[in-house]
Amino acid sequence: MSRENELRDTVILGSGCAGLTAAIYAARSNLKPLVLEGHEPGGQLSITTLVENFPGWPEGVQGPELIENMKKQAVRFGAELRMAHLTKADLCSSPFKLHVGQQVIQTRTLIIASGASARWLGLPSEQALIGFGVSSCATCDGFFASGKEIAVIGGGDSAMEEALFLTRFATKVTLIHRSENFRASRIMLERTIAHPKIEMLKNTVVEECLGVAEKELKGIRLFNKKTGEISTLPVSFMFLAIGHTPNARAFQGELDLDADGYIKTHDNVFVSIRGNRIPGVYACGDVQDRRYRQAITAAGTGCMAALEAERFLEEQGR
Numbered sequence: 001m002s003r004e005n006e007l008r009d010t011v012i013l014g015s016g017c018a019g020l021t022a023a024i025y026a027a028r029s030n031l032k033p034l035v036l037e038g039h040e041p042g043g044q045l046s047i048t049t050l051v052e053n054f055p056g057w058p059e060g061v062q063g064p065e066l067i068e069n070m071k072k073q074a075v076r077f078g079a080e081l082r083m084a085h086l087t088k089a090d091l092c093s094s095p096f097k098l099h100v101g102q103q104v105i106q107t108r109t110l111i112i113a114s115g116a117s118a119r120w121l122g123l124p125s126e127q128a129l130i131g132f133g134v135s136s137c138a139t140c141d142g143f144f145a146s147g148k149e150i151a152v153i154g155g156g157d158s159a160m161e162e163a164l165f166l167t168r169f170a171t172k173v174t175l176i177h178r179s180e181n182f183r184a185s186r187i188m189l190e191r192t193i194a195h196p197k198i199e200m201l202k203n204t205v206v207e208e209c210l211g212v213a214e215k216e217l218k219g220i221r222l223f224n225k226k227t228g229e230i231s232t233l234p235v236s237f238m239f240l241a242i243g244h245t246p247n248a249r250a251f252q253g254e255l256d257l258d259a260d261g262y263i264k265t266h267d268n269v270f271v272s273i274r275g276n277r278i279p280g281v282y283a284c285g286d287v288q289d290r291r292y293r294q295a296i297t298a299a300g301t302g303c304m305a306a307l308e309a310e311r312f313l314e315e316q317g318r
Contacts, residue, residue, distance in 0.1 A: 007095060008034050009318060010309050011107040013086055014247075016043020017295045018285025019113035020070035021302030022309075026111075027077035029310045034107075035074065036084045036100065038247070042067040043115045044137075044286075045295060047130050052143065054295055063131075066295075086114075091254045091278055108318065109280045109309040112263060112271070113302060114247040116286040116293070120240060121153070125209040133217025134209060136240045138162040139294065145169045145237045151176055151220060153206060154241035160188040162241045167197040174233060175200045176222070203227075209238065246287050255281075263288040269305045280312050 010026045010033040012019050019035060026033040045051065048063030057066075071081060088099035095106040118136035120126060126134055135141040138152075146169040152162050155177035163175045175192065180202050182189050192198055203226040210232070211218035219234040246262045248255070256264040256272045263271055263283040271283050284301035286293050 006103075006105045008032070008105065008107045009313055010034070010109045010111065010306075011036065011098060011105060012111045012113055013098075014038055014043065014113035014115055014285065014287070015041050015071070015081065016045060016067070016113065016115050016285060016298060017070070018115070018287075018298035018302035018305075019043075019111070020067070020074050021299040022111045022113055022284060022306040023074035023079040023081075024070070024077060025303050025306035026309060027074055027079040029306070030078070031109075031306075031310065031313065033074075033079050033111075033306075034105070035079055035081045036086060036098075037081060038085050038114055040115065040117065040247075041083070043298075044118065048137075048140065050144075051140070051295065053140070086250050089250050089254050091251075091273070091281055094280060096281065108316070109312055110282070111302075111305045111309060112248070112251070112281070112283040112287055113285045113298075113305070114287045115298075116244040116246040116262070116290075118240060118244050119242045121206055121242075123206065123209060125212050126206070126238075128212045129209050129215070129217050132215050133211065133236060134238050134240070136244075137293070138165050138239050138241070141237070141239075142166050142169050147171060148236040149234065150174070150237040150239065151206075151233060151235045152239045152241055153177075154243075155179060155181075156183040156241070156243070157185055157188050158243065159241035160184045160192045162239055163192055163198055164195060166239065167195060170197065170237075173198045174235065176204050176206065177202055178205050178225070179203065180226075206238070244286070244290070244293070246290075248287050255283075258290075260290070262290050269301055269308060280309070282308055 010031045015037040045063035052060040090097040098105045149172045150170045208221040269282040282305035284305040285298035
């Protein structure tokens, strides 16, 4: 069968923790899933250094190693991984049609595990130090900031939550916001202002992360938009809390999304359009999880999605 007329039982979009866990379960059920790896193969773990909170790794594991082992496990059971990116999906009738470049792949079930991309400042020095003092996940990397001075970038509730959480580890947290006014709720802002370990810098932006040559964050250069002053803040960690962008653009008009573009799910992994559930289509991981965004929770929902896909196919006589 040519790829142009390809018909699969299960296609999984995304190759992070959610997608690869779904692939392992689907492959062990003999569904021979096709995994489309997308623009960011491996998801956010592929740019994460030491992962210490994934069960079964008492000494921790490097993010890329964890992803590579998951891939090997999925392939061992019969999953096929393909470097491809979805541009359009037609979910109005079954089999579903997935437009991948110039090709159309048809599938009886679809598991969407395309993840969410952390928003970054876009500085070359910041990108060079991701995993070496620059992070977008306080829950993942906060422990490494123990006994150190750190910075949190952002002005919404997420930034306040991360700053407060990081006070458990850091000796001092400097919250940096580009504006005079914060988008955070009043109660979160009041808690942050009242905390003795947190200092707030308003009207301030990060111009450069220092320590690229040493592969270790040594500090950040700041610019005060109001006064024009340039200063250096000696911090060992910088946490970005300026939001995430769910990778669900291809499903606009095809699935129910929330105001920020996350796929709405019901009963854990089921998706809908205009409130009506679409049989055979499931979403898992960060593309539908705006609250936890952990490797282990993504893996859990990936497992759920694969089990539901298997049950659906069984009910259809497949």
